[in-house]
Amino acid sequence: MPKICWVTPAALADLVRTTAVHVLSTRGLDTTALPAAVTIERPRNPEHGDYATNLALQSAKRLGLSPRELAGWLAEALAETDAIAAAEVAGPGFLNLRLAADAQGDIVRAALQAGDDYGRGEALAGRSINLEFVSANPTGPIHLGGTRWAAVGDALGRILAAQGAQVxxxxxxNDAGAQIDRFVRSLIAAAKGEPAPEDGYGGAYIADIAAEVLRRExxxxxxxxxxxHEAxxxxxxxxMFDEIKRSLHEFGTDFDVYFHENSLHTSGAVSRAVEQLKESGALYHADGAWWLRSTEYGDDKDxxxxxxxxQPAYIAGDIAYFQDKRGRGFDLCIYMLGADHHGYIGRLKAAAAAFGDDPDSVEVLIGQMVNLVKDGKPVRMSKRAGTVVTLEDLVDAVGVDAARYSMIRSSVDSSLDVDLDLFSKRSNENPVFYVQYAHARLASMARNAAELGIxxxxxxxxxxxxxxHDREGExxxxxxEFPAVVATAAELREPHRLARYLESLASAYHKWYDTCRALPQGDEPVTPLNIARLHLNNAARQVLANGLGLLGVTAPERM
Structure with a gap:
């Protein structure tokens, strides 16, 4: 069989399937019995091999064979390829694979030759995605829920773009509605030196903005x-919105478009959208009001x-906003919303269907609550905002990198407790420090090699x-695995997978560093093994830098 250079688990899966097709064809057996995609996994016990596949278990029954018989044929054929050093049948028909050293070397070579592009793919090429996130009301600083979306949304945008999407x-x-009126009345009260209205906003920031309004007018x-009121x-x-944008920018999160809700009403977009839905029958009239049939799409009520x-309800603006996005040419609209917005999934999909669109052109990601913990106790009050803990409170406590990483590394499906004591530590207990320290250590190794004139x-x-060496293989x-991790994070909209991968990579690197000496000592000559290990060092550094960059976290050269 031709020489195959194995680079990624996906390529190994292709090799296994190609080999299986060859094996079955030479025996006159039906190749359609094979699954379209071959599963490749890392065994929990490294002694069982580098990778394993259950392809024989999946396919044998359809072929009238025993899984172990089919696995044996595959093992014999795969062992003849340049990429596989050994293939062994295990258990009822699993196939354990050990990679050839040269094939493993191709991974290092590929990472270094691709450089900054290593990990990028084309799975989403040609897709135009509107990614809406944060969208906090301009009535106060960004709270922790918005902070979570600022970090996760920005990272997701980078990951989607890395898979070829135009994001x-x-x-x-939200510059329309009752919350703006309450905010304005709170400013006026503060300017007069009066307490905030009962339904208004408090905190030092209200007094600061009120004072600035009077300074300007x-x-x-x-x-x-x-x-x-208008002034x-x-x-x-x-x-307030300038302050929000400044905070987000300093957090490393910027936006391509700031869309004003009020423009939907003043331009007539809301009225036009409502009339179109009335004509299509997506709205019905009852009890003097017009209702969207959102229960047909998973909402708990119309x-x-x-x-x-x-008067239009708040959802009228949301419907017109979706229509506006589609009119701008986006084929996928992703909304990242808070835990209290679960009903938006059904109503936005209903709006899409009502406009004749595919409901799957809408995706709604729901993020759960975030709490800060210090000394084992919840932190509930902000020095500046008064009632909620803000983005700036978190950044002041742990810094931008740790703040972003702490928000990204856990699935948004679950509530999150951020331990300020942990993320303030400059030790390997702190996950972001652990990953960044690995990169700094890698950079130091490269500098030392350069200083030695290697x-x-x-x-x-x-x-x-x-x-x-086993540590080198790991x-x-x-x-x-990095390209597959990025692709999966994009497909599932889960940036936390990338953060956890980087921690695994840092762990593998630290173990290798402590076991395998890369630099010559004293007057020792520079050997081909030294050169190979320094290339491995630089490949690991490249991947850590690429991964941290996708999370919007810095990759320090020194720590």
Missing amino acids: TREYYF PSALSLPGAER FRRIGVGL RVVIKSDG DLGDVADADLGLLT LIRTIG
């Missing part, structure tokens, strides 16, 4: 009621779109087949 990051600016308080709204909301007084030459010419195979 537009969008912030929906000294006569604001003396204006007639409606004009005074505080126009200046105050602008100041939703009022136009209230009995003729010329690594072209990696294409290096004898990477010398990397035969590190190399982990490097090889």
